[in-house]
Amino acid sequence: MADAPVIVVGAGAAGLATALHLAPLPVTVLTPASLGREAATGWAQGGLAAAVGPDDTPARHAADTEAVGGGLVDPAVARAVADAAPERIAWLDRLGTVFDRDDGGALALGLEAGHSRRRIVRAAGDGSGKAVLDALIAAVRAEPAITVREGAWAVRVLTGEAGVQGVALADGTVLPARAAVLACGGVGGLFAGTTTPLGACGQGLAMAARAGAGIRNAEFVQFHPTAMDLDADPLPLATEALRGEGVPLVDATGARVMARHPAGELAPRDAVARTVHECRAVGHAVYLDTPTQLGGDMPARFPRVTAACRAAGLDPVTRAIPVRPAAHFHIGGVAADLHGRTGVDGLYACGEAACTGLHGANRLASNGVIEGLATAPWVAEAIAASPPADARAPRAQVQPQAAADRAPLALRRLMERNCGPVRDGAGLAAAVDWLADRADRDDTALAALVIAEAARRRPETRGAHARRDAPDAEAIAGDSQLTLADVVPRSVGLEGCAA
Ligand SMILES: Cc1cc2nc3c(=O)[nH]c(=O)nc-3n(C[C@H](O)[C@H](O)[C@H](O)COP(=O)(O)OP(=O)(O)OC[C@H]3O[C@@H](n4cnc5c(N)ncnc54)[C@H](O)[C@@H]3O)c2cc1C
Structure with missing residues (x-):
């Protein structure tokens, strides 16, 4: 008008x-x-x-x-x-x-x-x-x-x-x-x-x-490798700047999980997210080792991260922060x-x-x-x-x-499981079927369906889209x-x- x-x-x-x-x-x-x-x-x-x-x-x-x-x-x-x-x-x-x-x-x-x-x-x-x-x-x-x-x-x-x-x-x-x-x-x-x-x-x-x-x-969908693995929804973020300042990602034994990547902790986000995902998939928790690298400097240098940890009862000055990948950016x-x-x-x-x-x-x-x-x-x-x-x-x-300002929990769990940091054709097809039944009447299902269908149609691994059934970048x-x-x-x- x-x-x-x-x-x-x-x-x-x-x-x-x-x-x-x-x-x-x-x-x-x-x-x-x-x-x-x-x-x-x-x-x-x-x-x-x-x-x-x-x-x-x-x-x-x-x-x-x-x-x-x-x-x-x-x-x-x-x-x-x-x-x-x-x-x-x-x-x-x-x-x-x-x-x-x-x-x-x-x-x-x-x-x-x-x-x-x-x-x-x-x-x-x-x-x-x-x-x-x-x-x-x-x-x-x-x-x-x-x-x-x-x-x-x-x-x-x-x-x-x-x-x-x-x-x-x-x-x-x-x-x-x-x-x-x-x-x-x-x-x-x-x-x-x-x-x-x-x-x-x-x-x-x-x-x-x-x-x-x-x-x-x-x-x-970009999955951030270092969401804090705390009992919260959404999960607080441990900024990438921590790794920029030299904070290593370690397992429970203190071994660096990114040691084998040439860029270490500063590898691209998708590579770090996949490594953290894979460690967790085989039962190894992953941590940001803030006490070793920053210790008492944490509160002044990273006040928001420190506050989020302390709100969950964890002091990052003395204890490493447990982390996991989480959906972060479209x-x-x-x-x-x-x-x-x-x-x-x-x-x-x-x-x-x-x-x-x-x-x-x-x-x-x-x-x-x-x-x-x-x-x-x-x-x-x-x-x-x-x-x-x-x-x-x-x-x-x-x-x-x-x-539709909140997605149903069932949908969120499905997307996490079938359309997360590592995907495969069977899981994506199942997600598409489930979402297609709901997309006409539910906008969150329509949005999720567009993501799952696009992922289903790309049988290759490229950037943030990783397919365990198609690990190499192909011709798409x-x-x-x-x-x-x-x-x-x-x-x-x-x-x-x-x-
Ligand atoms: C924890 C976290 C840390 C980040 N850190 C960085 C960083 O350091 N640097 C960086 O570059 N990026 C970062 N990002 C990403 C970045 O914040 C976002 O990509 C960017 O802010 C997006 O800006 P935007 O204005 O497009 O969307 P937003 O800032 O998300 O604003 C979207 C707005 O749309 C409104 N909205 C949504 N749906 C409707 C609707 N149906 N009707 C009316 N209003 C609606 C929302 O309420 C909101 O007001 C981070 C993201 C997160 C979650």
């Missing part, structure tokens, strides 16, 4: 940055919780990758991104994001993010797996995500063109013949929209073991698919270009919800938050330059329905792409809505 706002679904870094760049166009940001809660951005510990050090260049950052990406990184996308990253850090600095600096006032840069240089920009030690999110929230609150609608769970993108007309909420409200941006994060909540907010359960995938958009590379997502365009007029995707080709088959650490920040201005630019997709008001009436070097019709052939896409 011509005078309707742009609706941004999600209030993490991607959604809030897009909204800020869209202003002074009127924007409504939807968030199910109050601002600052339920967004993975606020949980980011390691930091933001940007080539800002004197020995670094964006070309090197892009090359490192490609090197871990399992042959599927789009080099032009990697270069564009790496080129933009330093300026986005400067933008956050101007918004008031207080980054950690060395004694000379230069940004203090951390090192993480897969990076050939120190380039992880941090704030408040391991509190980088919260510091960034707080600055974005303050800027959003000060911007009169942006309306924030808290307690709003989006369930459908409403389209007419010419494209997006509006967005429907779970309570049945229909919001007319000039355009819609899916910035609703990842899919960790579809797995029993996850480090992400539980509301990250793939609603963006379901909404995009039902609106007719494609889903790219959904099979690639590498795939709604197929989108660097401007967020999805192929459905007026529908855009940004941040973790999108798959732009930056991460390929495996995400380089700390390239997550920066992706949304890098692409947000380009998404805003594309929307501002386009007329409203469909100038008519949405006519659909949407029945109120339960928000391309991206995968699925639409609703591929997974739920008979779905009408808008069930629950009456025109």
Whole structure:
């Protein structure tokens, strides 16, 4: 609709940055919780990758991104994001993010797996995500063109013949929209073991698919190797920066479990996650040996990790932290270009919800938050330059329905077992069967089905997708792409809505 706002679904870094760049166009940001809660951005510990050090260049950052990406990184996308990253850090600095600096006032840069240089920009030690999110929230609150609608769970993108007309909420409200941006994060909540907010359960995938958009590379789910193996849901994360600071991964005898990998603890995330998974599968618990490497420095250097451990009754100053792999980041997502365009007029995707080709088959650490920040201005630019997709008001009436903001435990256990760090054809086929029976009426099942079906269709091991029945990389070097019709052939896409 011509005078309707742009609706941004999600209030993490991607959604809030897009909204800020869209202003002074009127924007409504939807968030199910109050601002600052339920967004993975606020949980980011390691930091933001940007080539800002004197020995670094964006070309090197892009090359490192490609090197871990399992042959599927789009080099032009990697270069564009790496080129933009330093300026986005400067933008956050101007918004008031207080980054950690060395004694000379230069940004203090951390090192993480897969990076050939120190380039992880941090704030408040391991509190980088919260510091960034707080600055974005303050800027959003000060911007009169942006309306924030808290307690709003989006369930459908409403389209007419010419494209997006509006967005429907779970309570049945229909919001007319000039355009819609899916910035609703990842899919960790579809797995029993996850480090992400539980509301990250793939609603963006379901909404995009039902609106007719494609889903790219959904099979690639990054499992973080060092979620803390504590009695918690979601599992607290022991940041990769710990390994960057030399903390070894050991078994109960103190032997290093990554000793045989040439890069040791700084091997790519998928390799470390698989090793930890395999150790645990044969009954050996794995630990981060914080007492040996950091000891009394832990609380000052890693305050969030220390606090999470202590809340569970474990002091990482004196005791090693038990760890396990857990679903952490969706590498795939709604197929989108660097401007967020999805192929459905007026529908855009940004941040973790999108798959732009930056991460390929495996995400380089700390390239997550920066992706949304890098692409947000380009998404805003594309929307501002386009007329409203469909100038008519949405006519659909949407029945109120339960928000699919938590996946059922049975589904989460199934995804963990059959679609976890190591998969096989039989397990994936069984998961697809189970999910296909439910996907028409349950959006979490649809999102999980897209992931399981994409994984079933890739009988090779590549990046974060490991198949025990196909351990070698074969000839399926391309991206995968699925639409609703591929997974739920008979779905009408808008069930629950009456025109
Ligand atoms: C524990 C942890 C540590 C991490 N550490 C790092 C790190 O150090 N560096 C890094 O680069 N990346 C890190 N990541 C990944 C990174 O945090 C995310 O990829 C990134 O923040 C995603 O930003 P986003 O804005 O796309 O999504 P999010 O920040 O997850 O925001 C998504 C938003 O969408 C909302 N939403 C979801 N569904 C709906 C719906 N149906 N209707 C309305 N709103 C909805 C959510 O409530 C939320 O507000 C980490 C992730 C986790 C979980």
